[in-house]
Amino acid sequence: MAHRFLTFTTLSALAAALALPVAASADDRTLTIYTYDSFVADWGPGPVLTEAFEAQCDCTIEWVAPGDGVAVLNRLRFEGDSTDADLILGLDTNLTAEAVATGLVAPHQVDVGALDLPIEWTDESFVPFDFGYFAVVYDTQTIATPPTSLADLVEGDADQPIVLQDPRTSTPGLGFMLWMKAVYGDEAGEKWAQLSERILTVTPGWSEAYGLFTSGEAPMVLSYTTSPAYHMVVEEDERYQAAAFDEGHYMQIEVAAAIEGSSEIDLARDFLAFLISPEAQSVLPVTNWMLPVAPGAEALPEPFERLVTPADALLLDPETVAAERQGWIDEWLDAMSQ
Numbered sequence: 001m002a003h004r005f006l007t008f009t010t011l012s013a014l015a016a017a018l019a020l021p022v023a024a025s026a027d028d029r030t031l032t033i034y035t036y037d038s039f040v041a042d043w044g045p046g047p048v049l050t051e052a053f054e055a056q057c058d059c060t061i062e063w064v065a066p067g068d069g070v071a072v073l074n075r076l077r078f079e080g081d082s083t084d085a086d087l088i089l090g091l092d093t094n095l096t097a098e099a100v101a102t103g104l105v106a107p108h109q110v111d112v113g114a115l116d117l118p119i120e121w122t123d124e125s126f127v128p129f130d131f132g133y134f135a136v137v138y139d140t141q142t143i144a145t146p147p148t149s150l151a152d153l154v155e156g157d158a159d160q161p162i163v164l165q166d167p168r169t170s171t172p173g174l175g176f177m178l179w180m181k182a183v184y185g186d187e188a189g190e191k192w193a194q195l196s197e198r199i200l201t202v203t204p205g206w207s208e209a210y211g212l213f214t215s216g217e218a219p220m221v222l223s224y225t226t227s228p229a230y231h232m233v234v235e236e237d238e239r240y241q242a243a244a245f246d247e248g249h250y251m252q253i254e255v256a257a258a259i260e261g262s263s264e265i266d267l268a269r270d271f272l273a274f275l276i277s278p279e280a281q282s283v284l285p286v287t288n289w290m291l292p293v294a295p296g297a298e299a300l301p302e303p304f305e306r307l308v309t310p311a312d313a314l315l316l317d318p319e320t321v322a323a324e325r326q327g328w329i330d331e332w333l334d335a336m337s338q
Contacts, residue, residue, distance in 0.1 A: 029059040031267050034072050036090040036171075037065040038207045045287035052283070053274050059267060068205035069171035069254075073099055080104070081261065087268040089129070089256035089275075092171050094178060096126050096255060097318035098325075106260040110273045114294045117253065118313055126255035129275040130290035133249035133310050134175045135225040135242035136162065142219035146243040150183050153245075154195045161200035162220040163209040167329055170205045171252065176222050177332055178321065179250035182314045188328070192335035202336075214240075225249065225308040230289045232303035248312025254290065 040046035040063040050061045066075045069090045076083055076099070083104065091099055099105050105125045115121050121128060136153060138146045143160060147153040153162070165173030180188045200218045203209040213221035225242045232238055256275060258268035274280055282296035285304070292300075 030062055031059055031086050031264055032062045032084050033087045033089055034064050034085045036069050040065050045284050048283050068169055070169050085259050086262040086264045087258050091255055093253045093318050094174055094321045097322035100125055104260055106258040108272050109269055117293055126257045127272040128253045128255050128293045130284045130288055131253040132224045132226050132290040133251050136220050137223040137227045137240055137242050139219045140239055140241055149246040154191050158198040161198050161218045163200050163212050163218045164202050164222050165206055165209050166202050166204055172206045172222055175250050175252050178316055181328055183247045189331045189335045192332055193338050196336050226289050229303045233301045242308045244308045248314045249310035250314045
């Protein structure tokens with residue numbers, strides 16, 4: 001998760017920022033949204049979207065952030081019909097089939113005709129709100145010649161380590177595992193064992209991993225092709241860049257859905273429609289640092305034009321991921337323990 005930006009250098013700052021859910025002043029109606037932690041951080045899109053939506057809904061948004069995207073699904077499963085969530089936000093297409101299988105996701109009933117995605121959108125439960133491509137982001141002050149392929153990364157110098165995320169708890173971690181599987185197939189376990197030699201650590205989520213990277217603990221991190229845009233736009237710094245990989249890059253489409261049985265399901269659907277409005281689509285790229293799924297009210301900042309554009313977009317279908325995810329995680333665990 002999708003995605004997300006840190007402006008601090010210690011993990012303790014993250015813990016302090018996310019110790020409590022983000023909520024606004026009380027109103028008669030409350031929309032409770034489960035999402036990933038960085039979405040509701042001070043630098044994330046949550047506060048801006050809250051202000052904009054509350055101005056038109058006569059309601060209060062309460063955000064609950066249990067962790068990264070996979071943690072949102074795990075919490076929903078654990079709570080079942082007793083969940084407090086009216087809406088879940090921050091899963092991606094790798095998890096939608098499993099979320100629908102809980103029986104807790106309602107049809108979105110949103111007009112998605114304005115969507116402009118690399119694929120046709122036909123999902124009747126989930127509404128996409130941004131998308132991007134996973135990438136190895138590297139520190140140009142430390143690495144003069146970045147990897148140009150997964151093969152380069154797997155076989156590269158162990159003295160130039162990378163920080164990854166756990167596929168059991170993190171959507172980027174899951175995305176990278178699927179990237180490895182899409183490229184290497186039955187050889188993925190062997191390649192993971194090779195790559196393990198240059199993995200500094202595996203973190204629960206994106207935020208922790210990127211914090212280690214920007215604090216200089218490792219010269220590479222799994223993130224997104226859009227991550228450098230944050231540094232170029234906000235910090236006016238081109239130090240951190242994404243490496244273009246010959247095999248292509250795995251795509252992530254972040255989604256949201258209303259919860260069946262919610263007492264505020266109409267309000268939840270209004271929020272889903274708001275997510276793909278020009279107003280929200282202008283906010284998300286410059287706060288969540290991903291690509292818009294529909295036209296925004298404003299043009300993207302110029303640095304977005306200089307980002308890595310994958311020649312090939314890799315994406316496994318949700319049903320395959322749902323059927324194979326646990327087996328592939330077991331394969332990853334086995335390889336990492338060798």
